[in-house]
Amino acid sequence: MIQKIMFDNEKEAEDVLDEDDYELLRDNNVYHHRPKDSKKFKRLKKAQRDSDEDRYGLSDDEFDGSGKGGRTAEEKLKRSLFGDDEGVPLEDMPEEEEQEEVEEDADIGDEDEMADFIVDEDDDDGTQVRRKKLKKKKSRQASGVSSSALQEAQEIFGDVDELIQIRKQGLESSEWRERRLEDEFEPTVLCEKYMTEKDDQIRMNDIPERMQVSEESTGPPPLDDFSIMEESNWIYSQIAGGTQPFFAESGLLINKDDVTRFLELHHIQKLDIPFIAMYRKEECLSLLKDPEQHEDDENPYDTDRIPTFKWHKVLWAIQDLDRKWLLLQKRKSVLNSYYNKRMEEESRRIYDETRLNLNQQLFESILKSLKTAESEREVDDVDTKFNLHFPPGELVVDEGQYKRPMRRSQYSVCSKAGLWEVASKFGYSAEQLGMQLSLLKMEDELQDAKETPEEMASNFTCAMFESPQTVLKGARHMAAVEISCEPCVRRYVRLIFMDKAVVSTSPTSDGNAAIDSFHQFAGIKWLREKPLKKFEDAQWLLIQKAEEEKLLQVTINLPQKVMDQLIDDCNGRYLSIGVSKYAQLWNEQRSLILKDALFGFLLPSMKKEAMSLLTSRAKNRLLWEYGKVFWNKVSVGPYQRKESDISMDDEAAPRVMACCWGPGKPATTFVMLDSSGEVLDVLYAGSLTLRSQHASDQQRKKNDQQRVLKFMMDHQPHVVVLGAVHLSCTKLKDDIYETQEISPQYLLTEAVIYFEVCCHE
Numbered sequence: 001m002i003q004k005i006m007f008d009n010e011k012e013a014e015d016v017l018d019e020d021d022y023e024l025l026r027d028n029n030v031y032h033h034r035p036k037d038s039k040k041f042k043r044l045k046k047a048q049r050d051s052d053e054d055r056y057g058l059s060d061d062e063f064d065g066s067g068k069g070g071r072t073a074e075e076k077l078k079r080s081l082f083g084d085d086e087g088v089p090l091e092d093m094p095e096e097e098e099q100e101e102v103e104e105d106a107d108i109g110d111e112d113e114m115a116d117f118i119v120d121e122d123d124d125d126g127t128q129v130r131r132k133k134l135k136k137k138k139s140r141q142a143s144g145v146s147s148s149a150l151q152e153a154q155e156i157f158g159d160v161d162e163l164i165q166i167r168k169q170g171l172e173s174s175e176w177r178e179r180r181l182e183d184e185f186e187p188t189v190l191c192e193k194y195m196t197e198k199d200d201q202i203r204m205n206d207i208p209e210r211m212q213v214s215e216e217s218t219g220p221p222p223l224d225d226f227s228i229m230e231e232s233n234w235i236y237s238q239i240a241g242g243t244q245p246f247f248a249e250s251g252l253l254i255n256k257d258d259v260t261r262f263l264e265l266h267h268i269q270k271l272d273i274p275f276i277a278m279y280r281k282e283e284c285l286s287l288l289k290d291p292e293q294h295e296d297d298e299n300p301y302d303t304d305r306i307p308t309f310k311w312h313k314v315l316w317a318i319q320d321l322d323r324k325w326l327l328l329q330k331r332k333s334v335l336n337s338y339y340n341k342r343m344e345e346e347s348r349r350i351y352d353e354t355r356l357n358l359n360q361q362l363f364e365s366i367l368k369s370l371k372t373a374e375s376e377r378e379v380d381d382v383d384t385k386f387n388l389h390f391p392p393g394e395l396v397v398d399e400g401q402y403k404r405p406m407r408r409s410q411y412s413v414c415s416k417a418g419l420w421e422v423a424s425k426f427g428y429s430a431e432q433l434g435m436q437l438s439l440l441k442m443e444d445e446l447q448d449a450k451e452t453p454e455e456m457a458s459n460f461t462c463a464m465f466e467s468p469q470t471v472l473k474g475a476r477h478m479a480a481v482e483i484s485c486e487p488c489v490r491r492y493v494r495l496i497f498m499d500k501a502v503v504s505t506s507p508t509s510d511g512n513a514a515i516d517s518f519h520q521f522a523g524i525k526w527l528r529e530k531p532l533k534k535f536e537d538a539q540w541l542l543i544q545k546a547e548e549e550k551l552l553q554v555t556i557n558l559p560q561k562v563m564d565q566l567i568d569d570c571n572g573r574y575l576s577i578g579v580s581k582y583a584q585l586w587n588e589q590r591s592l593i594l595k596d597a598l599f600g601f602l603l604p605s606m607k608k609e610a611m612s613l614l615t616s617r618a619k620n621r622l623l624w625e626y627g628k629v630f631w632n633k634v635s636v637g638p639y640q641r642k643e644s645d646i647s648m649d650d651e652a653a654p655r656v657m658a659c660c661w662g663p664g665k666p667a668t669t670f671v672m673l674d675s676s677g678e679v680l681d682v683l684y685a686g687s688l689t690l691r692s693q694h695a696s697d698q699q700r701k702k703n704d705q706q707r708v709l710k711f712m713m714d715h716q717p718h719v720v721v722l723g724a725v726h727l728s729c730t731k732l733k734d735d736i737y738e739t740q741e742i743s744p745q746y747l748l749t750e751a752v753i754y755f756e757v758c759c760h761e
Helices: 002-016 019-027 036-056 073-082 095-102 147-157 160-168 174-184 187-193 197-204 209-218 225-240 245-250 256-268 273-279 313-349 353-372 376-389 410-416 430-437 453-460 468-485 487-500 509-514 539-548 560-574 581-634 643-648 695-715 728-740
Strands: 117-122 128-132 502-507 527-531 552-557 656-660 669-673 679-684 719-724 752-757
Touching: 147 160, 197 209, 209 313, 225 256, 225 313, 256 273, 256 313, 273 313, 313 353, 313 376, 353 376, 376 468, 376 487, 410 468, 430 468, 430 487, 430 560, 453 468, 453 581, 468 487, 468 581, 487 560, 487 581, 502 509, 502 539, 539 552, 539 581, 552 581, 560 581, 656 695, 669 695, 679 695, 695 728, 719 728
Parallel strands: 656 719, 719 752
Antiparallel strands: 117 128, 502 527, 502 552, 656 669, 669 679
């Protein structure tokens, strides 16, 4: 009976309570059964909650009924994309919401209570069984979000369940972000803007980063005593030979043992140059001398000596030579491996025993020259000789690979026609001639053939070379090319050319009209036989620029006396001393070969090398001068206040007034800075630099001078810093000095004006 009464009371409550009462019950955590008709207010309440959330930035979902935090960030993300009920299991949803989830949009008030049931066949006892009709679940999404927008969001961000799962599993780590960055950016952007595995490896190694980066290009340096001694000998020879302009001009004496100890500290102990100069100076004292510093400046007991920074030019120059040596050895090692591999392939391709023996002799000579090469140009000479006798275009290509088009030179055509046998009968080979010119080995007296050159050449005629004259011409070309590519011959001619060659300039017709006494090319308009070694500054860059503008004609050649001596030396080593008819005929052929080798190949090649050497030397000289100017600017110490000023003033740092010149918009600006670098006051003086003599302009300038003077008297700066970019700023410096002289009562005797000129090319 009591249960019936309670049930009736509840029925009355259902009839009496309105929607506000249900909200109040829900806010106080009191559960009360809601009649079915109240479902029609659900959508209205949801719309109201959304509007309140947009209005106040806080929804009622922020807190659940228990007073605890409501939705998490994951649930908010899902709700913003898919609505309130997306992703919630059906068994966790209230019955009313589950029914609303499966129903179609229809009038809720008129829906049939039995519409969800169908009548099946009779049961065994004859009664009909009603079963609930299964409806297709309709996906929900946030209100106001179209299906196309939802599809686009899924394509951009992926499945929300997958994103939430990734976040729960903690996969959003640094490793995952790096993987995503690699997919998103180019490798060059990653190396410049982000930390990579290479940076982590550099940080883990206990070696200065600068040395690790350098070893990436040069390779790890050898650490054995023999390699270090060999490198120190090479560096000392480069310094003593005058090949480095810095050491040649300074005349500095270097101890060879100090170079060896420096390499040991740098390679074995992995110490950088600043550390060696500071804490290991006693082990390489001769390398710490500054050639431009006087002995008086090195007196440590001089109290008036201005402290200066140490550049350690010698150490940096030796490090540069060390890098060149390591790169040279790396290239020689790579070429040695390539030559051996190429020789094996060539041996499998040739079956002629005579040709194979000749190639073996050439290969051994090339390897010997490569081992003794001490500069990049000498390695280039060895590589040129190898490519001449073993051209890369003749390499057999496997089936299925792309084949490069072959470069057919006249030398290769003559060699394939068998004229290499004729070229070998002229006398000394190119290698033997180079040995004799270098005085490395004196060959036996040349034995002349017992037949004329034409008779011998008639045995080698073919379809391409039909007459003995064409055979001799092709053989002479082969011999001349081999002589011009021989490393010993090139070294001999290079030494003479670089030491004795002269440069002459003359104006063209356009240059004669354009270059006057005030032109920048006036000093190089007429040069007559200036030696190459006399170009010590950047003058060659002006000559090169004038030649590009077609204002000058430049010639580089050997003096006639030196040329005659070179030809006589070559003839004395290459021609036969015989007086017979056959000897004279063969000597004529040999003279033609030497003439073709010198004037057709060697001297033009030496001219190109001389121009390249002058260009690199001038650029290095210019960079060295720029470096000295830049060093003089960055090595200026901060302004040092006097001890009396420090004791009289509480501020430890000086007060600075900075000035920047302006053309008018913006105007010349004065900024006052305190001891902490904070801006205290700003003054614009646009008329301070006026040069007009008009009365109004003079009055405006005088007014600005008075304002600047008052500005300085009010703030009492210790130092005035003037930044400048062109010549007008030098006049501003004079204007500041003129401003101080206006009032005799106040002169900035304690203020110092620093004038910094920033060079912009």
